[in-house]
Amino acid sequence: MTRMDLSQFDCSVARATEVIGERWTLLILRDALYGLTRFVDFQTDLGIARNILSNRLRQLVAHGVMTRQLYQEQPDRYEYLLTDKGRAFFPVLAALMHWGDTWAFDGEPPRSLVHHACGREGVQSVASCSNCGRELDAESVHIDPLPETIRHRVDEAVERWRRLSALPTK
Amino acid sequence: MTRMDLSQFDCSVARATEVIGERWTLLILRDALYGLTRFVDFQTDLGIARNILSNRLRQLVAHGVMTRQLYQEQPDRYEYLLTDKGRAFFPVLAALMHWGDTWAFDGEPPRSLVHHACGREGVQSVASCSNCGRELDAESVHIDPLPETIRHRVDEAVERWRRLSALPTK
DNA sequence: ACGAGTGGGTTGCAGTTTGCAACCTTCGGT
């Protein structure tokens, strides 16, 4: 009855989920992007159980998202730093934060990201077409190639999109 | 020993995590954005246990991300449709997919998003400053107000950023 | 009339994960 391995899927979302999809992991990553590096700081900020934190940090290191660096000897003390892979996660968290601000709070969002260079609030994370530059939403896009398992469901929608966009069918 | 309620945090990422942070939920949302709507389709595409799927869909409906709609009577049949809140999740998944493509695959990503209007691949999800428009990364931004619990750790980093950006300290 | 198939589930049970609390280790300070 072992847990299914999501990284078996030939899908980037599934692979990413295997790395960051466990409870607390996103929040640890958020704290790391805020600037935290030490075990105790993650622990006191999140109120997470120490064994869980230990486990999650080990997973993040194993997945190459963070590194464990010795910052002092006698006694040995370690801190956790983001790798390039970890820092590259920023747009995902920015998008998630924006979504949470908009849809999970009634009033003002509790805090916001400030661009140092501007000193002003306001970070947006927008999906856009790298070809034409236009902003994209879920309706203006389809997946390709279509996974076999869902072809029969999505095909008609794709056909409709093709007619609308007046492009030759491949 | 009840599970900690992440939506207690005064943080958008934590609130969002309470909605989408459980195993499978992101993949269900991905499938929904691909165009799937029915219980059996999610089930066969993901290979998820039926009780778990049932539970996750119920949670998504409870959180206002999907709605359960009767599409046929005798026998009653239901489908699951994304709400505006659910469709608004697209930039997060686009960002996550982009991250997975870049960092979780060795070679070519298995599939990509195609803009109907262009017929061309390439979706990027980029965080940018809504004030000056420049692209942002983790280093060019800080959180404000700083959570009390982490102030002592992050303060020095923020001071450094302020000096670099040569802005008056608020 | 009967059996098989479809769609949308629920229930039972065993194995896995989570979280609290207590404990460990190595140091530096008093």
Place this chain on the structure above:
DNA sequence: ACCGAAGGTTGCAAACTGCAACCCACTCGT
């Protein structure tokens, strides 16, 4: 000698996950 800090590990009970079997209301083919 004792305390506190930092970075953990261990033990145990409650909660969650996943497989398989089952349920129900139809429809379709023979």
